[in-house]
Amino acid sequence: MYDYYLGGTTNFPADREAAARAMSAFPSILATARINRRFMHRSVRFLAREGMRQFLDIGTGIPTSPNLHEVAQREVPDARVVYTDNDPIVLAHARALLRSTPEGRTAYVHGDVTEPEVLLAAPELRETLDFTRPIALSLNALLHFVTDEHDAYAVVEHLKAALPSGSTLAIAHATTEFDPEGMARLTTAYQAAGTPGQARTREEIDRFFTGWRLLGPGITPSHEWRPDPEESTEPVTLKEAACYVGVARKP
Secondary structure, three states: OHHHHHOOOOOOOOOHHHHHHHHHHHOHHHHHHHHHHHHHHHHHHHHHOOOOEEEEEEOOOOOOOOOHHHHHHHHHOOEEEEEOOOOOOHHHHHHHHOOOOOOOOEEEEOOOOOOHHHHHHHHHHHOOOOOOOOEEEEEOOOEEEHHHOOOHHHHHHHHHHHHHOOOOOEEEEEEOOHHHHHHHHHHHHOOOHOOOOEEEHHHHHHHHHHHHOOOOOEEEEEEOOOOOHHHHHOOOOOOHHHHEEEEEEOO
């Protein structure tokens, strides 16, 4: 569905039908997805320019170019990137995620974020990333699909604990604060498509960063986090943004 929202070509009739229902429930969702994707691009560029050379993208979804490694390796060709997802369809299309620069490296791990200990032990991940050096963890548009049933906070704390000092955490998360009724309808539409979800408040999203130092400008609506000059003039409403985002560094 996310690939469809982004104008990608790797989606299927069931995805498009479910996306149509989501769009009916929450008409801003096409804008929301694209605004959120631009945050991923900006945050990766920022972190690469700040010296990050290793990236772990959990819940990557079906490849929709430009992917995280393409953005990172444009800035630093030797960047190493590991993607993970629990969807077997993503696994089938993961080849597009493995087209690294000669200097860098990419890998794909089929795993579920709700089993972080299994994911972190994957040989492909350990062979690609050096856990003695800082790693940029990306949880982009993922945690609103990890409900209280799976204790999202415990999952994130497990991941954070595994990363060395200097690592970073980037999160984009749907919120209930900008359009409560629309978000409730959207959550219901996703539930009907077999994907439970849970939007959260700013305070609840802030809790994921506990113990790490938020980088400026802190937690903001997705379009307000370090916008590119051409984006700052583009009219975006909070209802369209629909997400809070933030990036933090481990002391």
